[in-house]
Amino acid sequence: AQSVTQLDSQVPVFEEAPVELRCNYSSSVSVYLFWYVQYPNQGLQLLLKYLSGSTLVKGINGFEAEFNKSQTSFHLRKPSVHISDTAEYFCAVIGSAYDKVIFGPGTSLSVIP
Amino acid sequence: DTEVTQTPKHLVMGMTNKKSLKCEQHMGHRAMYWYKQKAKKPPELMFVYSYEKLSINESVPSRFSPECPNSSLLNLHLHALQPEDSALYLCASSQDPLHGYTFGSGTRLTVV
Numbered sequence: 001a002q003s004v005t006q007l008d009s010q011v012p013v014f015e016e017a018p019v020e021l022r023c024n025y026s027s028s029v030s031v032y033l034f035w036y037v038q039y040p041n042q043g044l045q046l047l048l049k050y051l052s053g054s055t056l057v058k059g060i061n062g063f064e065a066e067f068n069k070s071q072t073s074f075h076l077r078k079p080s081v082h083i084s085d086t087a088e089y090f091c092a093v094i095g096s097a098y099d100k101v102i103f104g105p106g107t108s109l110s111v112i113p
Numbered sequence: 114d115t116e117v118t119q120t121p122k123h124l125v126m127g128m129t130n131k132k133s134l135k136c137e138q139h140m141g142h143r144a145m146y147w148y149k150q151k152a153k154k155p156p157e158l159m160f161v162y163s164y165e166k167l168s169i170n171e172s173v174p175s176r177f178s179p180e181c182p183n184s185s186l187l188n189l190h191l192h193a194l195q196p197e198d199s200a201l202y203l204c205a206s207s208q209d210p211l212h213g214y215t216f217g218s219g220t221r222l223t224v225v
Contacts, residue, residue, distance in 0.1 A: 042219075043117070043119075044214070044216045046213040094210055098210060100146075100169060100210060101210055
């Protein structure tokens with residue numbers, strides 16, 4: 001069965017510092033991975049996705065993620081965060097029937113001025 | 114139009130009331146979804162409609178009744194809800210899950 005684990009429930013970081021949000025996955029079929037962001041009082045927005053090809057994926061708002069098959073990881077990174085990056089971040093994987101997305105528990109990123 | 118529009122944004126209802134949540138998309142997406150999200154938790158899938166037919170029902174109680182009148186509209190009818198049903202209800206659409214979902218901003222439901 002497909003699942004994702006986000007080990008850090010909360011990540012505080014100072015403004016302009018780099019950040020890495022960790023995601024590990026478990027999959028019995030081909031792996032398709034996503035990162036979504038949810039700003040306060042809003043719906044979710046797709047940040048980036050890995051379907052195939054280059055293991056380094058670039059997304060919106062300066063975020064990138066690296067797919068690592070040997071470590072079953074898909075960590076999200078940004079070299080310099082801004083106050084506006086404060087949000088909940090969800091790693092997600094496609095279900096085994098490719099008909100739905102399964103979300104991880106989420107990581108709350110707080111950017112400190 | 115690249116948005117999913119949900120109405121109302123906020124809803125307070127009593128346990129004996131009947132209400133409906135509405136969702137609309139004009140991107141031509143073939144699939145539409147209802148999710149329930151509690152505070153500080155990930156979204157939980159409730160229903161999936163594909164080509165206007167219900168394809169997934171994640172064992173949701175019958176007090177929640179989905180309806181897809183056409184390819185652009187998705188409704189969620191609510192009846193005899195419990196206080197524990199209070200949550201953010203999110204609608205999403207996609208052409209293919211591999212392409213990613215487009216989410217609406219949600220309806221904040223409070224059951225009193």
